[in-house]
Amino acid sequence: MENSHVRDAMHTPTETEGSAAAMGAKIQAQGTNVHYGDKHALKDVTLDIRAGEVTSFIGPSGCGKSTFLRCLNRMNDTIDGCRVSGTVMMDGEDIYDPKIDVVQLRARVGMVFQKPNPFPKSIYDNIAYGPRIHGLAANKDELDEMVVTSLEKAGLLAEVKDRMDSPGTGLSGGQQQRLCIARAIAINPEVILMDEPCSALDPIATAKIEELIDELRENYTIVIVTHSMQQAARVSQRTAFFHLGELIEVGDTEQIFTNPRHKLTQGYITGRFG
Amino acid sequence: MSELTVKSGQGGARTRELVAAGIGKRYRAERRFRIFGLVAIVSALVFMALLFASIIGKGYTAFVQTEIRLPISYDVAVIDPEGVRDAAEMRRANYGKLYRDGIQSLFPEVEGRTDRRLLNGLVSSGATFEIRDAVIDSPDLIGKKGEIWVPAADDVDMLVKGRIDRNEPENTRRVSDKEIAWVDALQKDGRLETRFNWRFFTQGDSREPELAGIWGAVAGSFLTMLVTLLLSFPLGVATAVYLEEFAPKNRWTDIIEVNINNLAAIPSIVFGLLGLAVFLQFFGLPRSAPLVGGLVLTLMTLPTIIIAARVSLKSVPPSIREAALGLGASKMQMVTNDVLPLAMPGILTGTIIGMGRALGETAPLLMIGMVAFIVDIPHGFTDPATALPVQIYIWADSAERAFVERTSAAIMVLLAFLIVMNAAAVILRSRFERRW
Amino acid sequence: MPFSFLLLVLAGLAVISYRFGTARARAVAPGRQSQLHSRPMYHGLYAAMWCGVPALLIATLWVAFQPLLVKGLVMGGLPDAYQALPEARLNLVWNDIRNLAIGDVVRAQPAPEIQAAADTFHRLYAIGNSALALLCLVLAIAGASFALRRVSLTLRARNQVEKVITVFLIASSMVAILTTVGIVLSLLFESLRFFTKVPPLEFLFGLHWSPQTALRADQVGSSGSFGAVPLFTGTLLISLIAMCVAVPVGLMSAIYMSEYAHRKFRAIAKPMLEILAGIPTVVYGFFAALTVAPFIRRFGEGMGLSVASESALAAGLVMGVMIIPFVSSISDDVINAVPQAMRDGAYALGATKSETIRNVIVPAALPGIVGGVLLAVSRAIGETMIVVMAAGLAANLTFNPLDAVTTVTVQIVTLLTGDQEFDSAKTLAAFALGLVLFCVTLALNVFALHVVRKYREQYE
Incomplete structure (x- = not known):
């Protein structure tokens, strides 16, 4: 019974594929599999992520949504015993092609993590880190400007402009997370991946981040993993539902939440499991 | 869009x-x-x-030793002029003359005091003891003629082993041309050979490199380690058990803990000073004794054992303790019957590692006089003794060229002991390692 | 009766008491063992304890204090002419008596008083040993019979035994405290005596070190000079050289092992590096003195430099290698304590591995690394054998690594080995140096452990 559902589900996403490509897909995953040692963590996922939109991944914990997210900037490379197969195309290039340089890829695909992880450096140095290593700023003034712009975009500038030299770890949790977002956008990426960015934050900080995500959508393609369906409904235009390592259903957020095609999705949305 | x-x-x-x-x-x-x-x-x-x-x-090369086969005439007049065959008397006889006569008889052409003395010098003075022991072992040799292998002097040994360069000019070389000619002649006659150096493993220290052995030092180390083990193991385990299982968590036990961690990092030589001031000066225990060495090394090793034992005790899961207590065992019974046996492999591993460190330790032993020149093999805990690493230090300090190879060989023996101990620790750990 | 034999006899008696104890406990309750308060084994242990412990305590105390007592009696029995001697000379006399009595060194013609004293010494020891043996046996048998008489259904033998064991456990944990107290007291006392002869300021800040004091007061150069600054600078110089080797090599090895190395490479190379830590220091000393020092000398001369045959460089270099595994294992711990999130953050920004390590991991781990390096420095300062064998005795006040320097530990060893009277400024100076060494290493350790602990807490 369960199996037949899954089989059905595998065809569901591909139905929307044609239209997605037409909409200008930034990233196209085709038959992506991930193995951690013996564990088959992600099974044959095919999914498009459209440019200039927020796509959210939802599903119960351990469903593979974070694993898939980490495929998109090859963060899985840093984990021992992790193998990725299938293709992930970004602007028509396979990012797992041996010719693709992972450093250059990550400069294009930024990432924000579940727990805020500012470096044990000053606020300024945290933001300046990316531009510095990539050599994006020609001089100090340009770097200063980049830092200020990024903080501005992340909505943090007003709160920290008087203490740019104090350590980033001294900020509150929500501020730290916005600092990490500012750090990610300082290198001006094309895509920003967010792995449950609000799970460690209080509701007010969460609201601020969500607002920020909405603003950032103008300039960046955003993928967000979230365990909160409300959040997915609030911030994203498209939603993908994962279950047990498989992509069950993907579609416009409104459609997924109001009229899910798949029973599993429906069960999850209505809170029957999770 | x-x-x-x-x-x-x-x-x-x-x-x-x-x-x-x-x-x-x-x-x-x-x-x-x-x-x-x-x-x-x-x-x-x-x-x-x-x-x-x-x-x-x-x-x-120290594991072999150059020896010379000498013809000896066991002269009654020299060994036992009164003919009483008394062993004590015979021990005092002038055996030196016998080996000197022996080597002279091989080179009858050598004349003059200086040259003869040079010739005698080819043979180690240890030949005296070889001949004496041969006579005491079988007194019927007396009055007969025989051949006996005796050790060559250290310079000859070095020459034969190629440690002295024959091409060096004679005035800077340790061995003269004459001596080289004699050695070559002996070699041609088959009277000179390198043989397995059993003396190195059975003798005590000596001023003569060719007679010096490590047995005295090994025995000293063994006695010292025995004292260390007998004291540090029970004390260390008892301390660990107390701190881990019984001690209340208060200021006092905190002090003990901090104290143990600091003791582990105090330079070993300070323990030597402690031993000198307390054990030797205050309690008047004998100098150079394995007992004192063992006491000092015990104090040094204790922190290692305590720390290892505590880690091992800590890794025994609380469920085991709860089960034992739940069955009505007293706390002491729980510890001795259930917890300690499970923690024992870890404790033993830590103990072996601590003992290995103690075995290689030198500095504190210098402070308590184990650096003395001691020829006799120690038999008790208060006999003057030295230890293997100290013996290495003493030999490394000696001027004779031949001591370099002995020192290196002693180091090899010491390292062999350490390798065996560490291998034992590794095996113990892998055999009994338990994952909870 | 030799002491070890006495111990064996006591152990034998204890075993016999154990047997009797268990047997009696069984006999008291034939067939109704469950009515015994404690199992027979505990009755046996109870008897064995009463048999062994008091006798053992007495024996230990006796052996510890017998020499003091004998010394007092023998020295008290010497004629007045000897009593009037200064303390230092008196100690020499005592050494003579003891050597004579033990038969260690046979002097040609001992003075009759000395010979008599040696005989007394001998006699006292003989009496003492037999008295001890007798006392121990009596105590053991009395204790055992007392305990055996008390065996009954209601005897709370287990509680008694456990109480004794608890006392033993507590006493054991006191040993560590006593050791520290012993170290502090002995160093402090001897140092204070030294400072009555040499003012502390002169010792700590004097620039000239030559501890050769003459035996007689009228000899030339009778007052040595005890300015320890050259020793401190020498120690620092060698430690500095050692750190210059150990810190970069140790740190880089740790980084390579934990961040780059293939698992198989790590499995082989890591234990190999640890072998370095297990090699006795005397072996390093031998290698430094016989191989490294001549090599550096030849090399330096080849470059037209004058190198002392016992250069600070050789000793420092080898000491540095000895400390490598220490630095690398601490760095390894510290680096692994940096949360994975830090690495992820840097990687996600597109940092390369080395950029992540240099800009994020090492700065994050810096407090821990500094703590580890301080611990390593304290090791280097206290290291003895390498410098004794490879550094010289010349107390040069220099920072040239090619010169010979001497260190605190070298001087302690030279001052205290060989025969000399115990109370001269020369030997006491060793304790003052020991005190300095103890204080410095202790301070370094306490500080470093504090830093490392604070660092760990930060990431927990």
Whole structure:
């Protein structure tokens, strides 16, 4: 019974594929599999992520949504015993092609993590880190400007402009997370991946981040993993539902939440499991 | 929509360009850094290889010893002029004359006091004891003639082993041309051979390198280690058990804990000073005794054992304790019957490692006089003794060329002991390692 | 009766008491063992304890204090002419008597008083040993019979035994405290005596070190000079050289091992590096003196430099290698304590591995690394054998690594080995140096452990 559902589900996403490509897909995953040692963590996922939109991944914990997210900037490379197969195309290039340089890829695909992880450096140095290593700023003034712009975009500038030299770890949790977002956008990426960015934050900080995500959508393609369906409904235009390592259903957020095609999705949305 | 994409595309393009421009340089830095790391490890390992190679290269020849076969006439007039065959009397006889006569008889052409003395010098003075022991063992030799292998002097030994360069000019060489000619002649006659150096393993120290052995030092080390083990193991385990299982968590136990951690980092020589001031000066225990050495090393080893034992006790899961207590065992019964046996492999491993460290320790033993020149093999805990690492230090300080190879050989023996101990610890750990 | 034999006899008696104890406990309750308060084994242990412990305590105390007592009696029995001697000379006399009595060194013609004293010494020891043996046996048998008489259904033998064991456990944990107290007191006392002869300021800040004091007061150069600054600078110089080797190599090895090395490479190289830590220091000393020092000398001369045959460089270099595994294992711990999130953050920004390590991991781990390096420095300062064998005795006030320097530990060893009277400024100076060494290493350790602990807490 369960199996037949899954089989059905595998065809569901591909139905929307044609239209997605037409909409200008930034990233196209085709038959992506991930193995951690013996564990088959992600099974044959095919999914498009459209440019200039927020796509959210939802599903119960351990469903593979974070694993898939980490495929998109090859963060899985840093984990021992992790193998990725299938293709992930970004602007028509396979990012797992041996010719693709992972450093250059990550400069294009930024990432924000579940727990805020500012470096044990000053606020300024945290933001300046990316531009510095990539050599994006020609001089100090340009770097200063980049830092200020990024903080501005992340909505943090007003709160920290008087203490740019104090350590980033001294900020509150929500501020730290916005600092990490500012750090990610300082290198001006094309895509920003967010792995449950609000799970460690209080509701007010969460609201601020969500607002920020909405603003950032103008300039960046955003993928967000979230365990909160409300959040997915609030911030994203498209939603993908994962279950047990498989992509069950993907579609416009409104459609997924109001009229899910798949029973599993429906069960999850209505809170029957999770 | 399309406008937005263009916007982000533009910014992205610039980033992409700049990143691509710098990437080569960054990867070169990456490679350099990586090579630094590899070079660090490799240089440490190369140093170690050099150390071992140098010690083995210097020392392997010490396991053989050049010996000379001398014709000896066991003259009654020299050994036992009164004919009473009294062993004590016979021990005092002038055996030196016998071996000197022996070597002279091989080179009858050598004339003059200086040359004869030079000739006598080919044979180690230890020949005296060889001949004496042969006579005491079988008194019927007396009055007969025989052949006996005796050790050659250290310079001859070095020459035969190639440690003295024959091509060096004579005035800077330890051995004269004459002596070389004699040695060659002896070798041609089959009277000179290198044989397994059993003296090295059975004798005590000596001023003569060819007679010096490590047995005295090994016995001293053994006695010292025995004292250390007998004291440090029970004391260490008891302390660990108290701190881990019984002690209330208060200021006092905190002090003990901090104190133990600090003791573990105090330089070993300070323990030597403690031993000198307390055990020797205050309690008047004998100098150079394995007992005192063992006491000092006990104090030094205790922190290691305590720390290892505590870690091991800590790793026994609380469920075991709860089960024992739940069955009505007293706390002491729980510890002795259930917890300690489970923690024992870890405790033993820690103990072996601590003992290994104690075995190689030198500095504190110098302070309590175990550095003395001691010929006799120690038999008790208060006999004057030295220890293997101290013996190495003493020999390393000696001027004779031949002591270099003995020192290296003694180091090999010491390292062999340490390897065996550490291997035992590794095996113990892997055999009994338990994952909870 | 030799002491070890006495111990064996006591152990034998204890075993016999154990047997009797268990047997009696069984006999008291034939067939109704469950009515015994404690199992027979505990009755046996109870008897064995009463048999062994008091006798053992007495024996230990006796052996510890017998020499003091004998010394008092023998020295008290010497004629007045000897009593009037200064303390230092008196100690020499005592050494003579003891050597004579033990038969260690046979002097040609001992003075009759000395010979008599030696005989007394001998006699006292003989009496003492037999008295001890007798006392121990009596105590053991009395204790055992007392305990055996008390065996009954209601005897709370287990509680008694456990109480004794608890006392033993507590006493054992006191040993560590006593050791520290012993170290502090002995160093302090001897140092205070030294400072009555040499003012502390002169010792700590004097620039000239030559501890050769003459035996007689009228000899030339009778007052040595005890300015320890050259020793401190020498120690620092060698430690500095050692750190210059150990810190970069140790740190880079740790980084390579934990961040780059293939698992198989690590499995082989890591234990190999640890072998370096297990090699006795005397072996390093031998290698430094016989291989490294001549090599550096030849190399330096080849470059037209004048190198002392016992250069600070050789000793420092080898000491540095000895400390490599120490630095690398601490760095390894510290680096692994940096949360994975830090690495992820850097990687996600597109940092290369080395950029992540240099800009994020090492700065994050810096407090821990500094703590580890301080611990390593304290090791280097206290290291003895390498410098004794490879550094010289010349107390040069220099920072040239090619010169010979001497260190605190070298001087302690030279001052205290060989025969000399115990109370001269020369020997006491060793304790003053020991005190300095103890204080410095202790301070370094306490500080470093504090830093490392604070660092760990930060990431927990």
